Amino acid sequence: MNSNENILQLADRCVKCGLCLPQCPTYQLSRNENESPRGRIALIQALANQQLTADDDSLYQHLDNCLLCRRCERICPSGVKYACIMDLAQEKIHQARPPSRTNKFSQKLLSRYMQSTYQALYLYQKSGVQKLVKPLLKSHKKLSWLHSLLPALPSAQKFKSHYSTNTNTAGHLAIFTGCTGKNIDTLTLDAAIRLLNALGYKVSLPPAQNCCGALQQHRGQTEETQQLAENNLHAFADENYDAVLFLASGCGAQLMEYPQRNWNNHERQKKAAQLQEKLQDISGFLARALKKKPLAFTALDKQVVVHQPCSQRNILKLPDTASQLLAQIPGIQLSALAEDTPCCGAAGDYMLRHPQQAQTLRQHLLDKILADKVEIIVSTNIGCSLFIQTGLKDKNIRVIHPVQLLAEQLNESRDKI
Ligand code: SF4
Ligand code: SF4
Structure with missing residues (x-):
């Protein structure tokens, strides 16, 4: 089966019922059918049927605007494999319009050369250059946005094998x-x-x-x-x-x-x-292991909101393991965000490519979180944590991994007794 036949077979499962539309964050923002799962599948079907070409600007834009949060996949009653369809289409688009040198370079910095990128950014921050540069970027919207995404970086650490x-x-x-x-x-x-x-x-x-x-x-x-x-x-x-x-x-x-x-x-x-x-x-894993071998944790009298990333909820389909884990801490006040809370807007490198939409989605999330008193937000995905944290710059709220919070409360002296 060639790739077009593969796309058409997978897309054929979509009965165009539209149940996914109200669940899709990009459709909710735009109210445009082409910004919905159903609309994107129809565009991809047109590509596979050769009614659209892979270098079509509009096709590229509508697919590129997708967060790949896979919320649509989770609720689809026909079991449409939306991500597989998107991957096959993106492969065709990539062949027809390879990424610019700048895009390739920034992607490599974010994956292959992460360590060097990190060291350079750490130096940039610690040397004070970041503070000097900030006011100079005000007139440049995109650079100013990228600059605002840089979190306070912890000092580099060497790890053993x-x-x-x-x-x-x-x-x-x-x-x-x-x-x-x-x-x-x-x-x-x-x-x-x-x-x-x-x-x-x-x-x-x-x-x-x-x-x-x-x-x-x-x-x-x-x-x-x-x-x-x-x-x-x-x-x-x-x-x-x-x-x-x-x-x-x-x-x-x-x-x-x-x-x-x-x-x-x-x-x-x-x-x-x-x-x-x-x-x-x-x-x-830790929540299950601690049931078999409990450790002692110091009490924490704080309001903690649990953010469940799309990858955990929609792809891994895991329960709220962060809450299960943090329930080990005496006195902690945990609350989880509602099931229907949409993507925070980080979505891999989406926040770099689509600042406006990402910022709007993040604000929706923060409005929900900040409606209650909260001191700590925990999230199991580093991309989401960093993006949420950069939206809270003037607030005294930490955004960390649940495992970090639990380790901070580990009462090691008591465990040794
Ligand atoms: S993707 Fe699923 S939920 Fe959305 S229109 Fe198609 S069949 Fe319906
Ligand atoms: S993956 Fe997310 S943004 Fe993309 S179509 Fe599905 S629900 Fe919408």
Whole structure:
């Protein structure tokens, strides 16, 4: 079956009922059919039927405006595989209109060269240059927006490949750090290692792993996505880990779908399935482990709002594992955002490409969150956390991973008794 036939077969499941329209954030913002899941599927059908060409500007724009939050997929009664249809279409569009050099460069900075990018940004911030540059950017809307997205970066941390405990009796785990774990998300990674070691697990951070490939896949860059996925399969195949834990739900969602990739190779297909079997989200894993071996946590008298990222809710279809985990902390006042809360607007690199829409979506979310008194927001996806945090610059509210919050309350002296 060629790619057009594949698209048409998948898209044929859409009965055009329109139930997804009120659920789609871009349709809600624009009230334009072409900005809805049903409208985008119709455009892609026109592409596969050769009524539209892959270099069509309007087609490109409407597909590019999609957040890939997959809320439509979750509620679709016909089980339309919206993301698969989008991936096939984006691959065609990518071939017809390859990204500009600037886009390619910024994507590489965000994935392959994350460590160097991080170090450069850290220096830029700590040296005070950021403060000097800020007023100079006021007249340049896009640069000013990009500048506003830069969070307060924690100091760089060197991580080892293995973290052992005195006993290592509980088992041997690997953590998927991807391109953010050892750079931007160091506090979460450090917290995860500390908690897992306290529970008696040996923890490894396989050094050969790389970016999960989500950004590349959403841009239709199939070869690059495949290469990144293949590297990760090799990185985690060496040891027989009891589980492979991911910190960011966005990365976890991408890894979980590796078996659905077109491997054309039995060995790799098998490795992808083996990795999928071992994947677990760090919050859910810790919540279950703490039931078997409770640790002591110091009480916390604070209002904490739980943000569930689209990747956790719509793709991984996990329950609210952050709340399950944080219920370990005595005195904590937890509240979860309503089921129908839409995407925060971060959506991978969406906030870089579509500042206006991203800002509007973030504001909708913040209006909901700030309606109540809140001191801490927890989110299981680093991209969402950073984006939400940059919208709260004048407020004294922290946005962190639930694992970081739990580790801050870990009463290590009591555990040693
Ligand atoms: S994608 Fe699903 S919910 Fe949306 S119009 Fe098609 S069948 Fe209906
Ligand atoms: S993935 Fe999200 S933004 Fe895209 S069509 Fe579906 S609901 Fe709308």
